Amino acid sequence: MRNTMPELFAPSIHGRAGQRPTIGVLSTWAIYEGTSLDWYAHTLLRGMRAAARDHGCDLLLGCGIGLPSGPRESRTAWAITGTGINFIPVGAWNADGLIIIPDNLSDVQSAYVQDLIRAGYPVIATTAEQPWPLVAIDNAGGIRLALDHLLEHGHRAIAFVAGNTGGGGDSAERLHAYEEGLRAAGIALEPRLVAYGDLSYTGGVGAMQRILAAGVPFSAVLASNDQS
Template sequence: MTDVARRAGVSPATVSRILNGTAKVADDKRQAVLAAISELNFAPNQMAQSLKHGRTMTIGIVVQDIASPFFDEILHGVDDGLKGTGYASVIVSGHWNADEEAERIRLLLARKVDGIILLTGRMTDDTVLRFAEQRPIVSLGRVLQTERAVGYKLDNEHGAWLAVRHLIELGHRRIAHLSGPVENRDSVERLAGYQRALKEADIAFDPALVVEGTLHESGGLLAMNRLYDSGQPFTAVFAVNDQTAYGARLFLYRKGIRVPDDVSLVGFDDLPGSSYTTPPLTTVRQPLYVIGQTAVQSMLRLINGEPADGAIPPVELVVRETTRRSA
């Protein structure tokens, strides 16, 4: 920094203020400093800055499945949200296991991350709040609002209701549901939305039309297979998520069942690939990329001792080409 200051003809304090953006500096001095930085290939010592400011400039990210396109889209938003902030991310996986999630958070705390973004999971709210006493936490899939922790939760029940109501408005009454694991909160809430839409339309709920999957493509294929083998008649399928819908679509294709001519199909999430399935998938859109960006913005505010005031858009139905009016 002293060399940069000497080359630019300014004090080291001026170089520091320009690098940190802590005060206004005359434009000619700023340009001289930037030119000197370029000529000398100067880069601030991150370790020294961390010691000075008491921060590591890292944020821990706990995902549940690194290979999942659902989390991949959120991480894309997180990554873009961190650009230009000076922060880097450390990503670990909790594998949908509360004990493992807690162990991963302890690992991140040991590495002195400045905050933690928790992408859903199975830990209780009380456990999350206890960890937040040590570092700020932004969590998805739960409702939290404290000085140290904030949570964002989409209305899964309403999203499922939108999907099933769409099918009902198209004249479908035998609507099957490929659900997720019973221990998954999102799956339970989407099942509730499915049931509410049926009840409001005076359609009796038939448990035989609900088949549990795994939230993955393979689980959707197997669940669709079990539904087909059960012999239950149906004209439409609401899948708990897009990945389940992909597997269901493959099974129907192999059986020569046309979508949407023979069976209408709706997913949930609006993953990037859902616009390119054959045919393009009707689904409920979660603003995954925006969720990732909002999580970063809220985290930076919490780290700076400011209240997190971000909001995420509501879910919405995206009608494409896998649904049509019942014959």
């Protein structure tokens, strides 16, 4: 766990006109598939809800919603309008601070966040996509622990179901940790044993099919997240 944040729930945030403070939660991706909540998002929101309760705050959740059996939503959800953006009404105008769950922010989205930070508005993110206040999991440490476990059991040809194609943040950190772990173990990287699963169940199925179709022998698989 990395913590580079100010105290978002600090007493300095008093809410509007003496009301209970409202913390906005802004997710750029569809954390709901139909009525089912994404597992990763569920863990995050459970922690946020507990902290908000302890500090007497309200939470205002803004996110995308996808179809359970459909492809992952290609449009992003955000607090401003624009091309490829689904507008969600959660932002600086109705929240006393924002927790951002990002997924490959566009230049427009990044500029919006940096403008808020420069203006002194409280912002915290959950991945290290930008130089911003941050609370994040140890992506590299988690992948290395899993990889070391497989290596200790004698596996040398280890396939990897990666996250988002060309993305930064969690996906990039986990892929980099896999590659560095192989190098540290003296194992050459086999690109055909790596496929992107888009951090989703259907994406993971497709990634595994591509790895199998490559015809390269392997004895173990490491997935970037719990859904793929």
